[in-house]
Amino acid sequence: MEQLSNQFNLLDAIPLGICIIDKTFKIIFWNKQLEIWTNINSQNIVGKNLLEAFPHLNSPKYTIPISSDLYGGPPVIFSTQLHKNFFPSYLPNMKPRLLHTTVSHYKCFIDNETYGIISVEDYTYLSYRVQEHKKMRDQALDEIERRKKVEEELRKSEQQLRELNATKDKFFSIIAHDLKNPIGAFKNVLELLYENFQDFSKEEILEFIEPLKDSSNQLFALLENLLLWARAQTGKIQLEPVEFNLTDLIKSNVSLLKLQADNKQIDLSYQLPERLMVFADFNTINTILRNLINNAIKFTPNGGKIIVSAKSQDENALVTVEDNGIGMNEETQKKLFRIDVHHTTLGTAQEKGTGLGLILCKEFVQANGGRIWVESKEGKGSKFFFTIPLANNI
């Protein structure tokens, strides 16, 4: 046995575990590397039967393929994941060493016998490296994910800043032009009247005052919108959704603005169900309706027609303000509702505007959980739509 074993001594010098067995599974060689890995001395194992020395190998999943190899069949692999303990071996920390085992046969030219060579490679450090690599990859993926989030937050905050800046610009532009000019005109007319009061007849004075009255109404409406909007921007408007009949609110707005429409001989009418209960903030919906009808009057020429209608659609109330006024091209439609694009158009009677009304409408509609949009054709008229949630128990 010793002589047989000695012919394999060369295999002590390689960094692989090598065990050689004969056809009866008798161990005839056990190299130095295996001694180190298994703590089993060559002298104590050589001569023993492999299946007796390692009883767990006495199972068909080992004996069939190994026998097949010993009788001329193909080599066999026992991988670390499926065979954690082919030759039990432990690291100093008592964790199992991961060993990859291959069995192949060899025909000895001295005795012409076939021997099985069980060669064992240590995959423990490869496995650690793979795990390390995975850990690093996971960390890198986490980092990428984190950076994406930060970038997204930055993008959002930049967008908010841009909107804030646009809001500020809009505010100053309104104060600079839309308030200053009419108040300047007021001042001039009032100075003229004050200084030359005696020179004017009562009729002439009335002529001066009449446009001031219309102008002051517009100014008041603008100031009202401006204040509401300023409050909305600073988060001071608290919406208080309640159930109310939208039909009543539309009717009251139409009747309030009827006089203004009559001045331009516009036929302002409504088509409404008797009862359309919605769940929304009363004051903001009132502002939306007033602005949309006001706008329709502004952009509808003398003798035109405006219809305000409302109906329930799915879970919402759909309100439409339709006019046969001057309408808009697509480019203008895109600019509506946007704070960052300056847009105003004079009305058909040269009424001035700020574009603030529609921005306010959009904010209020959205705050009430609805949607606002427009359909319009230049020269044919416009249709403004908005939705608000219906009350649950209508």
Added chain:
Amino acid sequence: MELTVEHLDVIQEMINIGVGNAANLLNSLSGKHVKLSVPEVRIIKLGQLLDFFSSYYISQNLSSVTLTFSGPLSGSTKLIFSTEAATKLVVAFTNEDQDELDFDEIQAETLSEIGNIVLNSLIGSISNLLNINLNYSIPLYTTGTIDQILSSNTVLRENGILLFAKTHFSIETLEIEGDFILFIDMSSVPEFINSLNHFIEIGGFFTK
């Protein structure tokens, strides 16, 4: 000398016997019910091999296990899997969570064992039934595109017979497909055909 339809039938039957042995071994290894089938074996010309595979393995990363043999017959056998199929197969045996893109060396080593069992059974069945003793190399695991996998085996560049078969693994509810290639080197083709003829003459499977 060329393979006839009768030869192909015999090879198909030998492969079926090998597949049965492989399934038994895989059963005892995994403790699960493994069913293996090779529904059809066909001959492919070497020049058409790359085109044939490229048509359904478009720029995919593949895993393969190769076993080369020499002796009275020389050639090689290969099992090829897509990464997805390879991962499924390894996970079915190890019961470990594994994401599809994460096919590492340790998983590859496991696939080598499984692939080797299948290749051993198939080629073992052929050599046993034909009574031919072959010398085998240690199984080789390779990864890459189909181009890289096929060119990594120099034997495939020369002339010879190339047999191709789809292999189908059913492991409980899992269905996994792989491709099996058996290449017989041109110098061994006469011996291969003679052995097949002899096998048929002596009564084929009825005498075994």
